[in-house]
Amino acid sequence: MEATGPLPHTPVLPEGRPGHHGPARPVHRNKAPVALITGASSGIGAAVAARFAAEGGWQLLLNGRDETRLGQVAARCAATPLPCDLSEPAGCGQLVDAAFDVAGGVDVLVAGAGIGWAGPFTTMPPAAIDEVLAVDLAAVVHLTRRVLPHIVQRDRGHLLFVGSIAGAVGVREEAVYSAAKAAVAAFAESLRYELAGTGVQVSVVVPGAVNTPFFARRGAPYQRSRPRPIPAARVADAVWDAVAHGRSEVFVPGWLQLPARVKGLAPALFRRLATRFA
Ligand SMILES: NC(=O)c1ccc[n+]([C@@H]2O[C@H](COP(=O)([O-])OP(=O)(O)OC[C@H]3O[C@@H](n4cnc5c(N)ncnc54)[C@H](OP(=O)(O)O)[C@@H]3O)[C@@H](O)[C@H]2O)c1
Numbered sequence: 633m634e635a636t637g638p639l640p641h642t643p644v645l646p647e648g649r650p651g652h653h654g655p656a657r658p659v660h661r662n663k664a665p666v667a668l669i670t671g672a673s674s675g676i677g678a679a680v681a682a683r684f685a686a687e688g689g690w691q692l693l694l695n696g697r698d699e700t701r702l703g704q705v706a707a708r709c710a711a712t713p714l715p716c717d718l719s720e721p722a723g724c725g726q727l728v729d730a731a732f733d734v735a736g737g738v739d740v741l742v743a744g745a746g747i748g749w750a751g752p753f754t755t756m757p758p759a760a761i762d763e764v765l766a767v768d769l770a771a772v773v774h775l776t777r778r779v780l781p782h783i784v785q786r787d788r789g790h791l792l793f794v795g796s797i798a799g800a801v802g803v804r805e806e807a808v809y810s811a812a813k814a815a816v817a818a819f820a821e822s823l824r825y826e827l828a829g830t831g832v833q834v835s836v837v838v839p840g841a842v843n844t845p846f847f848a849r850r851g852a853p854y855q856r857s858r859p860r861p862i863p864a865a866r867v868a869d870a871v872w873d874a875v876a877h878g879r880s881e882v883f884v885p886g887w888l889q890l891p892a893r894v895k896g897l898a899p900a901l902f903r904r905l906a907t908r909f910a
Contacts, residue, residue: 666739668738673715676839676842681694691735693738695715698715718775724774741789776819791833835874835882837884
């Protein structure tokens with residue numbers, strides 16, 4: 633877990649860049665900071681919405697496709713539902729336009745929408761490849777492309793991507809999903825370099841297995857004994873922690889950073905262990 637500097641500890645985002653001691657700029661204290669959360673109609677995204685709502689003081693904009701489920705989560709969180717499909721860049725553009733219309737901007741983007749696919753790669757239908765890459769990777773990039781100029785202009789804000797341990801270590805029979813999540817982590821890392829010295833933070837929360845409809849929806853149940861599935865609320869706590877304390881990478885549960893670090897430091901050893909125990 634790595635802290636990159638102070639970020640919004642309170643719903644009122646701090647002005648300017650961390651450690652910046654120049655003249656204070658006006659603080660828009662009357663306006664609640666805006667969080668746009670994708671994947672909010674289910675699982676982790678719904679839990680993140682509930683977590684932000686419980687903190688209080690946020691204007692919450694929630695995205696998903698299922699209007700009924702999204703509306704129910706939004707009602708519980710006093711949030712605005714902005715349903716749309718993110719599998720095309722146009723959908724990402726529509727969502728950000730709608731968010732700007734409703735709230736005038738976005739301070740925090742939580743990109744949580746995602747889908748899985750499991751099975752031997754050689755049996756993966758081309759349409760499923762495209763969909764996983766579209767929702768798990770391209771949508772994150774396109775949403776960021778739309779939101780970031782505004783955030784950069786104000787020199788404050790936070791991008792948070794929901795990654796996966798699959799992206800950190802690779803998982804057998806989840807090759808495309810793992811590749812998409814690894815790319816999201818590399819995208820975040822690269823943006824961090826580009827945004828260094830600004831007031832913009834970039835975080836990736838890296839969950840292991842989480843107890844959500846994700847596995848049922850991909851049509852393949854979770855069958856490993858480790859990591860044990862955790863409640864979505866634990867991931868939501870990690871997301872909040874990353875936003876509130878400016879953490880660039882948070883594994884949840886925390887012990888998962890160990891295999892990721894071993895793979896980084898000793899990939900051959902990691903591969904031997906993974907082949908033996910995975
Ligand atoms: N569950 C796990 O074990 C686990 C582990 C690591 C990482 N993750 C990641 O966590 C994130 C959330 O997953 P989850 O476990 O909460 O799964 P989930 O309960 O199935 O929720 C997935 C969410 O993504 C939305 N979504 C899917 N396709 C979309 C599209 N084309 N356009 C817009 N929204 C779309 C869904 O919207 P609708 O329901 O309205 O269609 C839903 O809100 C994903 O990025 C996933 O990769 C999950």
